[in-house]
Amino acid sequence: MGEKDHDSSSSSFKEAAQRLDHRGWNEQQYLEQYDVSEFERPSVTADMLIFTILDEQQDNYRKLPEKSLHLMMVQRGEHPYLGWWALPGGFVAMNESLDEAAARELHSETGLDGIYMEQLYTWGAVDRDPRTRVISTAYMALADSTRQQIQAGDDAQDARWFKLGYRVLQEKKVHIEGGCRLERDMQVELVHQDIRLSGTVRVTRTYRGTLNGEQWQVLSSDGIAFDHVQMIAYGLERLRSKIEYTDIAFNLMPPLFTLSALQQVYEIVLGKELLAPAFRRKMAPRVIATNEYTKDAGHRPSQLYRYRPEWEV
Amino acid sequence: MGEKDHDSSSSSFKEAAQRLDHRGWNEQQYLEQYDVSEFERPSVTADMLIFTILDEQQDNYRKLPEKSLHLMMVQRGEHPYLGWWALPGGFVAMNESLDEAAARELHSETGLDGIYMEQLYTWGAVDRDPRTRVISTAYMALADSTRQQIQAGDDAQDARWFKLGYRVLQEKKVHIEGGCRLERDMQVELVHQDIRLSGTVRVTRTYRGTLNGEQWQVLSSDGIAFDHVQMIAYGLERLRSKIEYTDIAFNLMPPLFTLSALQQVYEIVLGKELLAPAFRRKMAPRVIATNEYTKDAGHRPSQLYRYRPEWEV
DNA sequence: CAAATAGTGTCTATAAGACAATATCTC
C-alpha cells in the first residue's frame, strides 16, 4: 500500500558516515548529540475516505435497484467539532508508517483489510486544527458493498455510511494582470437517514502564462469537521478522473457482476449517463463472461462477468 | 499552489463549540487544557523536485542542439549522508503551511517564484531518516530554462543541475496465492560534469482479484541521500503521465518556441520518438503562431509559437 | 401482452499512426 522502505546498505554510504563534518564529528557522533526536541514539530494524522456503492431500496420489482456512492463518516465525541462528523482518521504513531496508520484506521472503522487504498493528498495549512498544528495525509479506499464487514460497520459505534452527492455551484473567470483566475465552487452533500451534512469548496486555478498552481479553500461547512469537506471534494475528483483511465472501478464491484451494474457504477461516479453499446465495447477486454445469469429480475436476465486483471492479459 | 485554507465561520460551528463533552467542558475549556506535548511527534519536511530542460553543447552547426531533462540537487554539508546529494528541502516551520515551505525551498535554491508547482506524494516510512522520525512531502516544480535565475543557481553554493536519465531494468511477475505480484525495477542516473549519482527503485504492485496497492522501495542508492531516489522516480512517473493529458509541458518552454523544440521536450520526457505530423495536429489547438521565425540555424527556419492557455479558448 | 432490461449491428465522426512529398534555409 505504498509503503516506502529505505535500504541504506550501500557500500559508500558507510564511507559517508565516517566522514567528519564541520565540527569534526562522524555520523554516529552527530546522531548521539542530535536533539530531537530542538524544534517544535507538527502533529501528523492519516485520514481515510472510504467509498462504496450501496443499493437504494426499490419499490418497483421490475426496475433495477438504484445505486449510489457512499462515504464512511464518524461522529466526533470530543472537542473540537464535538458532535460533527469527520473522516475516520487519527494521529500517526512514532512506530508506524503513514500507510500503516491509514490501514489501521480503515481496519478499525470497517473491519476491512487488504482492499484497494491509495494516498491522495497532504493538507498542511497552518490553522487547519484549532488544537495545534496538524498536517493530515488523506487516503482513499474502495470497498465492494457485498463484503460482510461493510454491513457490520453500519451499526458499530458512531461510524455511518453517508450517501454522497456533489455538484458544481458556479464557475467564474476573473481577469488579473498577466493572466486570469478560474474559480469553481463545488458543493458536497452527505445524507444518512435524517442526518444531512453539506459543505462548499472553492478551487482556484491561477494562470500567468501557464497554469501556476491551484488553491483549495472551504467556503462553508455544515456538520463536517475540520477541512474534511475539501478532502472529500478532492477525493471525488481523484476517483472521477482515475475511473476513466484505470480499472479502479472494479474495486467497487463484487466478484461477479453484470455489465449493467458496472455501467451504473461508472455513471454514478462520473455523474453522467453512458451509452450501453460503447460501454460494452470498451469493457469487453477487461471482463470475462461466466455461464451464470441473474434471475427473478422481472425482466430479461443478465449475464454475469468477472474482472480480468491487467496482469492476466 | 494548493494551499488549503479553512474557514470555520459557520453558524452551527459556534453551537458545536458550546457543547459540553464527556468531562463537561466546552471547546474553549478543552483547548485550554490541551497538552501539545502529550504525544511524541514526527518532524515534517517539504522536498522539491525542480525539473528543467537544458541544451547540450552541439558541435555540428547544422544539427539542432540536443536537449535533456535536468534536476536540481544539493550537496549535503551535514550528517547524515554528509557529502551525498539530496533534493532541496527542509523542515516545515510551525508558522508556515506545507506549500509555503515548499515554495520557500524553491525560492532559496533557484531564486524562482510563481512557477508551476504541484504536490507529489508524502513519504512516511518509519526509518527514512536516521536522525529521528521524519515524514516528507515531495513537490514538483517546472522551470523554463531561459529564466535568468536558473542559470544563476548553477554557480550558487552547493546546488547543481544534474542531467537526469532513467530506464527500466527488469519487470517480473510473481504468482502468489489468489493473485500475483508485479515488480518493476527502475534505475535513475544523475550526471553533473564528472559527478555521477545513481540509484535503483522497485515498484511492487500486488493484485488479489484487483489491484490492492503499490509499494515502493529503494534497492540501492549511490550518492543520493535518504530515500530521494524513489522521490525522483515517482516524480518522473508523474511528469511522464501528466504530460500526456495536461498542458504541463509548456511550463518547461520559454514564451516563444518552435514546434520542433516542443516535440523534443515531449520526446525527452516520454522517452520515445514521436511522429511530427501527428504531434503538430495534436498541438495545433494549444498554440498560437507568431510572425517570427528562428534564423541562422543552418537549415530551414522554423516558425515560433506561443502557448494558448486553456482559459483563453 | 406489457414492462423492463439485456444485448447486437451498423453508420458516422473524429482522432491517431504511418509515411511520402515538398519547402527553405546555410555553408
Next chain:
DNA sequence: GAGATATTGTCTTATAGACACTATTTG
C-alpha cells in the same frame, strides 16, 4: 548542391458517439 530541419498532404486504422433493432424474462 548538400545537409539539415520544417511543414503539409493523404491514406489507413482504431476508437467513440448515436441510434435502431432484436432478445428474454416475469406478472
